[in-house]
Amino acid sequence: MSILITGRILGLSILIIIVAGILYYMQRSYSGKMPKLRRFQAVDSIEEIIGRCVEMGAPAWYLMDTVDMTTPSVLAPTVAAFQILSYTARMAARLGAKFFVPVVQGLAYSIANDIVEEAYKAEGKPEDFDPFGTVMYLPDGADRMYIINNMWSQKVAGVFFLGSWYHKAVIFTENAARVGALTLGATDTTHNIPFLVAICDYSLIGEELYALGAYVSEDPTQTASLAGQDIGKYVALILILLGSILATVGFDVSGIFAW
Amino acid sequence: MSIMDRLLNLDPRIIFVLMFIALAFPILNPVILPMAIQDYSQKAFDFSDSIPEGSIVLFEGGLNAATYPQGGPGMVVQIYHMLTKGVKIVLFSIGTEQNVWTMTAIETALDKLPAGTPAENGVNWVHLGYIAGGEAGVGSLVNDIRATVSADYFGTPIDDIPLLEGINDATAFSAVLWWGGSEASIGYGVRQVSVPFDIPMTGMCTTNEVPNFSPYISAGQLQGLFGGVRGSAEYEFLLSLPGPALGQAMATNFGGLLWMLLVILGNVLYFIQRMRGEA
Amino acid sequence: MSDRVYKIQLPIFLTALLGILMVLEHFFPMPDVVTNFNITTRSFVTIVSAAALMLGIIFLTIAHVRTISQKKSEWYYSIFFIVSLLITIGLGLIGIRNESFLWIYNNMTAPIGAALYSLTAFYITSAAYRVFRARNWSAAVLLVCGFIVLMMLIPIGAIIFPPVVPIGEWIRSFPSSAGFRGMIMGTSLGIMGLGVRVFTGRQKEHLGIREERAGGE
Numbered sequence: 001m002s003i004l005i006t007g008r009i010l011g012l013s014i015l016i017i018i019v020a021g022i023l024y025y026m027q028r029s030y031s032g033k034m035p036k037l038r039r040f041q042a043v044d045s046i047e048e049i050i051g052r053c054v055e056m057g058a059p060a061w062y063l064m065d066t067v068d069m070t071t072p073s074v075l076a077p078t079v080a081a082f083q084i085l086s087y088t089a090r091m092a093a094r095l096g097a098k099f100f101v102p103v104v105q106g107l108a109y110s111i112a113n114d115i116v117e118e119a120y121k122a123e124g125k126p127e128d129f130d131p132f133g134t135v136m137y138l139p140d141g142a143d144r145m146y147i148i149n150n151m152w153s154q155k156v157a158g159v160f161f162l163g164s165w166y167h168k169a170v171i172f173t174e175n176a177a178r179v180g181a182l183t184l185g186a187t188d189t190t191h192n193i194p195f196l197v198a199i200c201d202y203s204l205i206g207e208e209l210y211a212l213g214a215y216v217s218e219d220p221t222q223t224a225s226l227a228g229q230d231i232g233k234y235v236a237l238i239l240i241l242l243g244s245i246l247a248t249v250g251f252d253v254s255g256i257f258a259w
Numbered sequence: 260m261s262i263m264d265r266l267l268n269l270d271p272r273i274i275f276v277l278m279f280i281a282l283a284f285p286i287l288n289p290v291i292l293p294m295a296i297q298d299y300s301q302k303a304f305d306f307s308d309s310i311p312e313g314s315i316v317l318f319e320g321g322l323n324a325a326t327y328p329q330g331g332p333g334m335v336v337q338i339y340h341m342l343t344k345g346v347k348i349v350l351f352s353i354g355t356e357q358n359v360w361t362m363t364a365i366e367t368a369l370d371k372l373p374a375g376t377p378a379e380n381g382v383n384w385v386h387l388g389y390i391a392g393g394e395a396g397v398g399s400l401v402n403d404i405r406a407t408v409s410a411d412y413f414g415t416p417i418d419d420i421p422l423l424e425g426i427n428d429a430t431a432f433s434a435v436l437w438w439g440g441s442e443a444s445i446g447y448g449v450r451q452v453s454v455p456f457d458i459p460m461t462g463m464c465t466t467n468e469v470p471n472f473s474p475y476i477s478a479g480q481l482q483g484l485f486g487g488v489r490g491s492a493e494y495e496f497l498l499s500l501p502g503p504a505l506g507q508a509m510a511t512n513f514g515g516l517l518w519m520l521l522v523i524l525g526n527v528l529y530f531i532q533r534m535r536g537e538a
Numbered sequence: 539m540s541d542r543v544y545k546i547q548l549p550i551f552l553t554a555l556l557g558i559l560m561v562l563e564h565f566f567p568m569p570d571v572v573t574n575f576n577i578t579t580r581s582f583v584t585i586v587s588a589a590a591l592m593l594g595i596i597f598l599t600i601a602h603v604r605t606i607s608q609k610k611s612e613w614y615y616s617i618f619f620i621v622s623l624l625i626t627i628g629l630g631l632i633g634i635r636n637e638s639f640l641w642i643y644n645n646m647t648a649p650i651g652a653a654l655y656s657l658t659a660f661y662i663t664s665a666a667y668r669v670f671r672a673r674n675w676s677a678a679v680l681l682v683c684g685f686i687v688l689m690m691l692i693p694i695g696a697i698i699f700p701p702v703v704p705i706g707e708w709i710r711s712f713p714s715s716a717g718f719r720g721m722i723m724g725t726s727l728g729i730m731g732l733g734v735r736v737f738t739g740r741q742k743e744h745l746g747i748r749e750e751r752a753g754g755e
Contacts, residue, residue, distance in 0.1 A: 005567055007455050012565045018727065022734045070583045072393045073443060076729040079736065079744045086743040106590030109597070111744060118747070132601040137594030141647070144654045166441060167325075167467070167658045174665040178271055188725040189443065190718050191471045195662075198669050206721045207728030213743075214735065221740050225731050232727040271664040278663050295696035298707060324648035325655035355584075392580030395560055399577055406570075407577060466691065474715045474722070489693060508693050514659060515692035519685060521667045526681070529671045 017235055022228030029220045035227035040215050042184060045202040046084075049158035049182045050091050058157035059098035062088055063147070063172060065165045065187075067108035074164040076210075077188045078108060081163035082115055083213035088160060089119035093128060097158075100133075102147060104140040147172060151179050161185040161200065162209065165192045173199040186212065267528050274521065281513040289506050299469070299476060300493040302483025303461040307337065307436070312345035314433035315426070317401070319448060319462075320352045320361025326440035327360050330463050331367075332504035333491030334438045337463075338368035340498055341436075342378050347422055349432070351387040351408075353396060353444060358389040362412060371500070380413070381420045388412040394447040401429035401452050429456045437462030445472050449480050463490055546747055550739040557737055599623065683709050 004012065025035060053060040064081045068074045085101065092099040101116060103109040113135040120129035138146055148171070151159075159176040161169065165187035176183050177199055185196030186204035197203045204212055207229070214222040243253050260268075310316060318338075322330045341348050350365065352358040365386060369378055377383050387408050390396040400407040404427050410416050417423055425431075429452050437448040437460060445462055453460040459482050464472060466487030475481040485494055492508030495501055556579055562568065563576055602616035629639040672678035689695035690706030735741035 003566065005455075005565060008565045015561075015730070018730055019734055022731055023738075026734075026738070026740070068587075070391070070393065070587050072395065073446075076732055079741075080728075080732060083741060083743040103594075105587070106592065106594035107587045108590075109594045110590050114745075115743065132597060132604060136601065137598045139598075141651050141654060144657065166443075167465075167655060170665055171657050171661045174271075174661045174668075177668070178664075188728065190721045190725070191443075191468050193721065195665070199665055205724075207724040207731075210728030210732050213741075214731070217741065217743065219740060222735055225735055225740075228734075229727040229731045232730065233723070236723050269667065274664045274667055275660045278660050282659065292694050293697045294693035295703065297690075324651035327648070328652050391584045392577075395563075395576070396580055398564065399573070399580070403573065406573060470710060470714050470718055473710055474719045477711050477715050486691075489691065492693070512692050512694045514663075515688055515695070518663050518666060519688065521663060522670045522681070522685075525667045525670065526672055529673075 014232075014235060018228070018232040021231030022225045025224045025228040026221050029224035034220055035224055037215075037223060037226060040208075040212060042186070042202055042204050042208070042212050043215055045184050046088055046160075046216070047091060049160070049184060050088070050095055050097050052182050053092075053097040053157040054095045056157040058155050059100050060088075060092055060158040060160070061147075061151070061156050061176075061181075062099070062101045062160045062162070064101075064103065064108070064112075064163035065161070065168050065172075067103055067105045067163065069105065069107045077164040080210045080213040082111060084160075084162055084209075084216055085112060086115050086119055087216035087218075089116045090123055093120045093123035093125045096125075096128075101135045102138045102143055103135060104138055104143050106137065109135065109137040144168065144171065148175050151175050151181070155179060156181045158182045159184075161187070161196060163187065165189055165196065167192075170195045170199070263528060263532060267525070267532065277517060277521075278514060281517040282510045285510040285513055286506055290509055291505070292509055292512055294492070294496065294508065296493050296497065297486070297489070299473075299484045299486060300490050300497075302476075303485050303490075304483070304494060304497045306434075306459065306461050306482035307340055308344075310341070310344065310346050310434050313347075315347045315349060315422070315431055316341060316434045316436055317429065317432045317452065317458075318348050318350040318436045319397075319438060319444070320350055320364060321354060321357045321437070321439040321444055322360045322364070323354065323356040323440060324360070326465055327363070328507070329465060329488040329504070330438055330440050330485075330491060331360070331364055332502045333463055333485050333494045334361075334364045335368045335371065336491070336494045336498055336500055336502065337436060337438070338365060338384075339371055339500065340494075342368070342372060342383060343376055345377070347382075348384040348436075349387065349422065349426075350384065351390050351400065353390055353393060353447070355389050357440070358412070362386060381411075381415065382422055385420050385422050386412040394444075394451060397447045398451040401456065403427060429458060432456075432458055434458060435460035435462075439464050441465045441468065443468060443471065445475070445481070445484075449475055453480060461485075466490075546742060546745065547739075549745055550736075550742070554737040554739070557733065595623070683713075687714075 050060055062085055064078060066074050067078045069078060089099060099116070101112055103112050113131075116135050117126075117129050117131070120126050156176065156179060159172075159181045161173055161183065162185070165185075166189060169185070169187065169192040173183060173185060173196060183200040184202040185200035186209040187193060187196055188206050188209055190206070193205055197205065211226050214226055217223070246253050320334065322334060338348065350361055352361050365384065372378055387400075387404075388411060390400050390407060392399065396407070404423065405417055408417060411420060435448050435452050435458050437445050439445045439448075439462055441464070443464075445464055448460055448462065452458060460480070461482045461484060463485040464487075466489065469484060469486040472481060472484055476484060485491060488504055488507045489511060491504035495505050559572060559576060563573065599620065602619050605613050605616040626639070626642060629636055629642065633639065670681055670684070672681050686702050687706045687709055689699060689702040690710075696703045732741070736744070
């Protein structure tokens with residue numbers, strides 16, 4: 001019986017290199033050595049959107065679309081969205097904005113409910129949290145008409161579209177734009193990124209969703225892990241260059257994947 | 260507000276009504292226009308047609324209520340195609356709702372089969388039902404079928420299914436057909452089945468997801484792809500089995516043309532406004 | 539067991555343990571006991587999810603009962619919701635392959651789901667009309683590429699203007715694929731970073747915990 005499953009050596013090696021890089025930067029942050037990271041405009045946009053909602057006396061909505069936490073490809077962006085929800089809910093509670101989070105899956109609903117309730121408690125405003133109204137479970141399918149209609153009737157002033165977005169991205173973002181809301185969109189589902197970028201006032205692309213989550217945690221160790229991810233990009237660049245050169249000279253690179 | 264401003268800020272309801280007319284008219288009054296076959300669909304068809312008689316293929320059914328109208332007709336045709344070629348099918352789903360719709364597609368395909376076509380449950384096809392765990396579940400299934408699932412969709416124990424006698428992993432399959440709908444799950448099939456077991460794969464996804472998977476096609480990991488309702492219509496056309504997808508695809512002609520017309524109008528008005536210095 | 543242990547440390551420990559086992563299973567041949575444990579754990583996810591669904595339905599029902607009792611706006615729709623819920627649950631409990639239950643699913647739930655999915659076409663057109671303007675060079679390039687690819691995709695496009703097919707296929711196969719590959723790589727790295735943060739217990743926000751931290755702690 002071999003030690004490793006055939007065809008997985010390359011994947012395991014790259015995984016080890018990237019994880020080691022992330023852990024290295026996280027370890028360095030413990031001793032105060034922080035990597036230089038560019039400022040995320042999206043962090044300021046969260047405050048801008050919440051502030052606008054407070055000024056206009058209109059609600060701020062936080063939408064996450066598909067939150068089927070039994071699907072691995074949806075779980076990761078949903079966890080990132082929860083992280084940003086924690087930050088956004090605290091800001092909404094602090095500034096006194098009406099906050100609303102519709103969720104279409106039971107498991108995600110209970111987690112989101114806990115996160116938002118804790119946020120309000122942490123800001124010393126537990127009375128502003130409505131256990132049946134702030135975070136609401138909407139059956140998948142029924143959520144579309146509820147959200148479209150209520151965006152108009154409540155004249156929402158700010159909407160966050162964060163998480164794993166599928167076809168509802170264009171429906172809700174366009175509706176929010178027509179209502180006149182200020183919007184921030186971020187998803188990692190590649191085929192819906194163009195919709196969010198085109199329609200939302202502020203947008204993040206792909207991995208920036210995860211980076212924003214780490215950024216708003218205000219934890220230097222989490223922020224330092226972003227530098228570790230860049231090691232993965234350098235590895236990818238090297239492999240792309242190497243593979244292109246080898247393929248151009250006629251070397252069959254596909255054999256490497258059989259190791 | 261000038262006419263220019265009114266047009267540039269056109270009420271979306273007017274756009275919705277125009278689009279409704281553009282889509283509903285060809286569906287209610289079928290208009291068959293010439294259709295060119297896309298290279299992705301031709302490749303997928305050629306690959307499916309080349310699967311030898313007597314082979315066993317692994318088939319993922321990932322369509323739900325929302326995506327069945329666009330992918331269902333094509334999935335029915337694929338099942339029909341395989342059974343009429345004498346290819347045996349092992350189906351499964353990674354979603355609970357998708358599991359039910361896969362059975363619907365099987366039943367529809369069985370109804371369409373010519374009399375005498377071998378299509379016995381457990382012998383020519385088997386539906387293993389819902390496999391939990393997403394990609395990890397797929398990996399588990401293709402490495403050890405009996406450890407992952409104990410009975411098929413109808414509750415028949417795996418060991419009592421003639422088609423699966425002597426088969427416990429993906430090495431027995433000649434091809435993978437992945438009708439992933441909008442699950443974005445084609446990558447699961449590539450990573451867990453096609454590449455590790457070196458089994459060629461094709462499938463279907465919704466139209467907006469096709470660019471997502473075109474890297475796999477360029478890399479040779481996918482042998483073509485049926486994209487959305489047009490892909491289903493092309494499959495019906497190539498197999499000479501006209502169905503609902505063909506009518507729907509004709510509707511996309513008018514919808515697409517209206518879309519382009521509106522975008523051109525918006526840009527023309529925008530440029531006029533800019534030239535006047537109003538934008 | 540203190541609050542901190544069962545609210546923070548235990549969930550983090552379980553997440554890390556089960557997550558690492560799943561990752562190891564992908565790379566190393568594991569003993570049957572581990573494989574079976576992983577398969578069982580994956581089934582637990584579905585069961586827990588279904589239990590949480592019940593929680594969501596209960597809270598939604600309470601919200602609607604509140605709407606009815608307080609006669610809030612459009613409270614009569616809440617009656618409709620509760621009656622529909624009770625009928626569907628009742629039929630489902632009789633049997634999910636029950637004819638009436640399947641009738642509701644096939645003739646109401648499924649067509650409504652498909653119809654709502656089709657809203658996308660209308661909103662895309664509305665968004666395109668409003669947003670797809672050649673405001674600068676990059677927007678103009680995007681517009682032209684979008685047109686070419688759309689012409690290639692609609693069945694009659696290739697008949698009206700045949701050159702769109704090779705140009706559109708080139709756009710789809712090369713620059714578009716390259717962009718998507720880059721995004722997929724970036725997203726994968728982001729997920730790895732998220733995984734490390736969750737497994738090491740640094741990220742706790744998804745547990746509803748947001749700890750005030752001093753720098754580099």
